[in-house]
Amino acid sequence: MKQEDLFNYLTEENREKERASVGQALRELEEKTASCRRCKLREGCSQVVFGEGDPDALLMLVGEGPGRDEDRLGRPFVGRAGKLLDKILEAAGFQRKEVYIANVVKCRPPQNRNPLPEEINACYSHLQEQIKIIRPKIIVCLGSMSAKTLVDPRAQISKIRGKWVERQGIGIMPTFHPAALLRDPQKKKLVWQDFQQVEREYKRLIT
Numbered sequence: 001m002k003q004e005d006l007f008n009y010l011t012e013e014n015r016e017k018e019r020a021s022v023g024q025a026l027r028e029l030e031e032k033t034a035s036c037r038r039c040k041l042r043e044g045c046s047q048v049v050f051g052e053g054d055p056d057a058l059l060m061l062v063g064e065g066p067g068r069d070e071d072r073l074g075r076p077f078v079g080r081a082g083k084l085l086d087k088i089l090e091a092a093g094f095q096r097k098e099v100y101i102a103n104v105v106k107c108r109p110p111q112n113r114n115p116l117p118e119e120i121n122a123c124y125s126h127l128q129e130q131i132k133i134i135r136p137k138i139i140v141c142l143g144s145m146s147a148k149t150l151v152d153p154r155a156q157i158s159k160i161r162g163k164w165v166e167r168q169g170i171g172i173m174p175t176f177h178p179a180a181l182l183r184d185p186q187k188k189k190l191v192w193q194d195f196q197q198v199e200r201e202y203k204r205l206i207t
């Protein structure tokens with residue numbers, strides 16, 4: 001085997017090993033969250049919606065919490081807002097399977113109300129561990145709850161959206177939640193601009 005081929009082989013073998021261990025760490029965390037009873041939300045929902053996507057994703061999206069469809073199917077962003085998110089991702093050149101999608105709280109709040117501060121606090125370490133395992137280079141905060149949790153508790157989404165913030169070496173882009181676009185389609189243009197910035201940064205990172 002030529003030296004260059006051997007080098008490529010070893011690099012690929014290392015990547016495979018790393019992928020396997022990241023996948024394993026995520027599965028272990030998922031098991032841990034499945035039995036979490038740190039807040040009351042688990043009593044009122046049918047299952048924990050851990051998150052899904054490529055464990056090696058450079059881009060992670062963090063929403064607020066599961067809604068009715070997500071609670072039923074055990075997957076994030078699969079209802080109306082999720083369908084719109086899929087379209088936004090596609091328009092920005094991303095396949096859903098190449099990113100990782102999670103939420104601030106992993107259990108559905110009753111009647112889709114906003115998660116309470118104590119529920120967000122209870123779930124915070126699960127989200128932090130998830131981020132540590134996936135090690136994304138970019139996080140998009142979808143909506144106010146996500147931006148308040150990951151950027152600044154006093155943040156107003158309409159003021160901070162579209163501006164990069166750095167936290168622990170990760171570029172964070174806050175933007176409106178897709179459900180907000182369903183209520184107010186005028187916001188679509190702004191979200192489109194935010195995702196174009198994400199697309200540019202992502203391309204810069206991979207080239």
Ligand code: URA
Nearest residue numbers: 063064065066076077
């Ligand atoms: N809204 C969210 O914030 N997350 C989901 O998974 C679905 C809807």
